[in-house]
Amino acid sequence: AQSVTQLDSQVPVFEEAPVELRCNYSSSVSVYLFWYVQYPNQGLQLLLKYLSGSTLVKGINGFEAEFNKSQTSFHLRKPSVHISDTAEYFCAVKWGGSQGNLIFGKGTKLSVKP
Amino acid sequence: DAGVIQSPRHEVTEMGQEVTLRCKPISGHNSLFWYRQTMMRGLELLIYFNNNVPIDDSGMPEDRFSAKMPNASFSTLKIQPSEPRDSAVYFCASRMGLRTYNSPLHFGNGTRLTVT
Numbered sequence: 001a002q003s004v005t006q007l008d009s010q011v012p013v014f015e016e017a018p019v020e021l022r023c024n025y026s027s028s029v030s031v032y033l034f035w036y037v038q039y040p041n042q043g044l045q046l047l048l049k050y051l052s053g054s055t056l057v058k059g060i061n062g063f064e065a066e067f068n069k070s071q072t073s074f075h076l077r078k079p080s081v082h083i084s085d086t087a088e089y090f091c092a093v094k095w096g097g098s099q100g101n102l103i104f105g106k107g108t109k110l111s112v113k114p
Numbered sequence: 115d116a117g118v119i120q121s122p123r124h125e126v127t128e129m130g131q132e133v134t135l136r137c138k139p140i141s142g143h144n145s146l147f148w149y150r151q152t153m154m155r156g157l158e159l160l161i162y163f164n165n166n167v168p169i170d171d172s173g174m175p176e177d178r179f180s181a182k183m184p185n186a187s188f189s190t191l192k193i194q195p196s197e198p199r200d201s202a203v204y205f206c207a208s209r210m211g212l213r214t215y216n217s218p219l220h221f222g223n224g225t226r227l228t229v230t
Binding site: 041042043044045046049090101102103104105106107 | 118147155156157159162170205207218219220221222223224
């Protein structure tokens, strides 16, 4: 079965430190890849997406992610985090050929400390 | 752009009662999705519609759950009768098109349901 794995349920970091949130998915068959962010008491917002082309994707708020087909990964990175980045981050995958639904990972809670 | 609007924001009800969650998608969006978020299971797709027609309801957990989209600007998710294990945050999301991934999925702020 197709699945999305976010290995870290919680990631605590200090402000201005770099961060990487990991995402792996179950198959390298044609995929579309997404990262969403959820702030407290809000819905999810799109951070960035990979559809095709360059494997390094830049998103909002200084985040970027790299598509690695051989490792079936799409890790999210930011070189220097801010307190305001504290939120939950969800990786989502849509496999080519299936109808319009995304499969979401269980999320990673990023906690940025001063 | 008012975004996806969900009501109510919070709902507390007793086991056995009927619960109706409401969603107004973004104007012009023709795909609508209902998700449920829990600590244990994360974000699960329950059902989605395209042009008001249900496309896939395989994620609906039981017959107690039903969803309708009578027109392009309104959808409901009903649970009857409700049970404590239905307690979760329910999200509605909408998008232009079903397979158009250049159009992002827009989420509402969710309805937090507590069934006692």
